[in-house]
Amino acid sequence: MTNNLNQAREALGARLRDLRMDARLSGLALAALAGWQSSKVSKIEHGKQAPSEEDIRAWCLHVQAEQHIPDLVAAVRIIETQYVEWRRQLRSGTRRRQQSQVIWEDETRLLRVFQPVVIPGLLQTEDYARMILAKIIEYYGIPDDLESGVSARMERQKVLYRGDRRFHMVIGYGALQTHSAEREVMMAQLERLLTLMTLPRLRLGVIPARAAYEVTPFHGFWMFDERMVLVETLSAELKVTQPREIELYVKAFDSFTHSAVYGPEARALIAAELVRLAESP
Secondary structure, three states, X not given: OOHHHHHHHHHHHHHHHHHHHHOOOOHHHHHHHHOOOOXXXXXXXXXXXXXXXXXXXXXXXXXXXXXXXXXXXXXXXHHHHHEEEHHHHOOOOOHHHHHHHHHHHHOOOEEXXXXXXXOOHHHOOHHHHHHHHHHXXXXXXXXXXXXXXXXXXXXXXXXXXXXXXXXXXXXXXXXXXXXXXXXXXXXXXXXXHHHHOOOOOEEEEEEOOOOOOOOOOOOOEEEEOOOEEEEEOOOEEEEEOOHHHHHHHHHHHHHHHHHOEOHHHHHHHHHHHHHHHHHOO
């Protein structure tokens, strides 16, 4: 479970605790009125248990705060959608997940992406995308829709060429080296990066291998303007929408841009890795 999700549950629990105290009810008294186990109120108030919508309605009814039901139910629904397990997200395969991201990208004017060890999906070649998606299908044991998933990812890339949106992407040097694809696939991918860097609305930075990090890059993330951040962890996808949390990702991204090189320096790093691959046995 992520810190973001825990914080959201704790904040909701604090709001519910305030309503209970305003009504001068003990936790035991509220549990008795609602027909719950005695520990349930404490667990909800401390963010240890997520309340259901029915729990919210019962809580507000017994503390005589029914006017808060719509707002609190909305908060519960936000929490439920913040954290989505990959198995549930990908249960119908990879294509549907690709299609859902098209909507977010179309609505975004500035898309910022940080990926420490993988080339971002919008910049991938077809063969590189096939390698990445094949590993996802195998790892999570989801329906094998590899070719339709690859097709959807390639379709997504049209967003690079239409509208007036801007793209700022930063990749770690490991993204140029960490791969398990055939050498030819990786070489084609690096050549693709060099070509895409000529797009006027794409700014691509590369963090050198020995660069100093101000913030430790534990995972990659996608920032859709300043309204949502999409974080991909090993087990789940997290949608961050709280402004104060988004500010942390903005700050982290800015720090990564300070560590990265751009323009000719970035091209030189990519070209050097391309030469190394070409000369390797």
